[in-house]
Amino acid sequence: xxxxxxxxxxxxxxxxxxxxxxxxxxxxxxxxxxxxxxxxxxxxxxxxxxxxxxxxxxxxxxxxxxxxxxxxxxxxxxxxxxxxxxxxxxxxxxxxxxxxxxxxxxxxxxxxxxxxxxxxxxxxxx
Amino acid sequence: xxxxxxxxxxxxxxxxxxxxxxxxxxxxxxxxxxxxxxxxxxxxxxxxxxxxxxxxxxxxxxxxxxxxxxxxxxxxxxxxxxxxxxxxxxxxxxxxxxxxxxxxxxxxxxxxxxxxxxxxxxxxxxxxxxxxxxxxxxxxxxxxxxxxxxxxxxxxxxxxxxxxxxxxxxxxxxxxxxxxxxxxxxxxxxxxxxxxxxxxxxxxxxxxxxxxxxxxxxxxxxxxxxxxxxxxxxxxxxxxxxxxxxxxxxx
Numbered sequence: 001x002x003x004x005x006x007x008x009x010x011x012x013x014x015x016x017x018x019x020x021x022x023x024x025x026x027x028x029x030x031x032x033x034x035x036x037x038x039x040x041x042x043x044x045x046x047x048x049x050x051x052x053x054x055x056x057x058x059x060x061x062x063x064x065x066x067x068x069x070x071x072x073x074x075x076x077x078x079x080x081x082x083x084x085x086x087x088x089x090x091x092x093x094x095x096x097x098x099x100x101x102x103x104x105x106x107x108x109x110x111x112x113x114x115x116x117x118x119x120x121x122x123x124x125x126x
Numbered sequence: 127x128x129x130x131x132x133x134x135x136x137x138x139x140x141x142x143x144x145x146x147x148x149x150x151x152x153x154x155x156x157x158x159x160x161x162x163x164x165x166x167x168x169x170x171x172x173x174x175x176x177x178x179x180x181x182x183x184x185x186x187x188x189x190x191x192x193x194x195x196x197x198x199x200x201x202x203x204x205x206x207x208x209x210x211x212x213x214x215x216x217x218x219x220x221x222x223x224x225x226x227x228x229x230x231x232x233x234x235x236x237x238x239x240x241x242x243x244x245x246x247x248x249x250x251x252x253x254x255x256x257x258x259x260x261x262x263x264x265x266x267x268x269x270x271x272x273x274x275x276x277x278x279x280x281x282x283x284x285x286x287x288x289x290x291x292x293x294x295x296x297x298x299x300x301x302x303x304x305x306x307x308x309x310x311x312x313x314x315x316x317x318x319x320x321x322x323x324x325x326x327x328x329x330x331x332x333x334x335x336x337x338x339x340x341x342x343x344x345x346x347x348x349x350x351x352x353x354x355x356x357x358x359x360x361x362x363x364x365x366x367x368x369x370x371x372x373x374x375x376x377x
Contacts, residue, residue, distance in 0.1 A: 069257045072250050074318060089298050118303040119258060121295055
């Protein structure tokens with residue numbers, strides 16, 4: 001075998017090995033199902049629109065945290081003019097009382113672990 | 127100073143944080159407390175105060191004194207007021223048990239040294255607050271505090287919080303996590319509902335405990351604390367340090 005042949009052969013083996021994760025699962029993978037959230041009964045709308053909350057609930061909670069802890073403010077006026085008390089345990093979890101049926105579903109799907117519940121006590125179960 | 131529409135990411139839902147005044151007047155307050163040292167001699171008084179606070183705030187009960195966490199506790203007179211005892215002070219004075227807590231100083235050394243401003247003195251009511259989200263656990267505040275008011279969470283405190291038969295914590299007050307410093311917060315969460323601090327409310331309900339702790343607004347000349355400070359002899363801890371404590375002791 002010439003050097004050129006050996007080099008090409010080696011390169012081919014390398015490429016096959018490196019791309020193993022991609023070709024080994026062809027045909028067997030199924031699309032991950034979207035997370036199913038259990039919504040609280042009896043409540044029609046959240047503090048803000050669903051689309052907004054999905055995209056921005058983290059920023060909203062940060063805003064609430066700063067307002068309550070650092071500025072001593074308590075009341076939030078939503079885009080629709082409704083007033084809410086800014087509280088994770090009181091307001092958010094007052095409706096979404098079961099963390100496993102709601103919050104954890106999306107967090108598991110997107111592999112995020114927010115540290116909220118290291119400290120914040122849930123209204124039902126700890 | 128509202129947060130309002132300051133966050134650019136929030137886009138269309140530009141909602142406002144309400145600037146409702148707290149209580150009847152929105153002028154700046156300075157909350158203060160007067161402790162009656164004579165009434166602290168009663169063990170029941172001391173026990174009721176410390177228990178009420180620690181239950182209301184899910185404070186863990188850690189047996190190792192090197193790692194204990196306390197928001198309000200008892201020290202002997204000679205350690206509380208070292209500048210008030212001399213070589214002839216009688217033992218029964220030296221050993222008088224006195225309730226001590228964070229003094230929410232006018233000039234708090236802990237606030238000056240905090241590198242993240244996780245602790246600060248609130249303009250609205252003078253409470254020296256803790257923001258657990260921002261605390262990095264450097265314990266510089268603990269070194270700065272001359273009164274030993276602050277405790278560090280060396281481990282996960284939830285293991286040491288007494289739970290009821292359903293495994294629930296005593297209250298919904300957020301527990302703290304490993305690695306943050308905590309201390310008395312003058313029951314800020316109760317004050318905003320118009321309630322008295324847990325220790326004050328609890329001790330005023332037991333016989334012999336009424337008036338052991340008095341809480342009120344120093345900036346209000348008609349308040350009970352202002353009246354007591356004007357009419358009785360009070361001292362505070364380590365005045366020569368210039369911290370300006372807002373907890374006074376009626377002696």
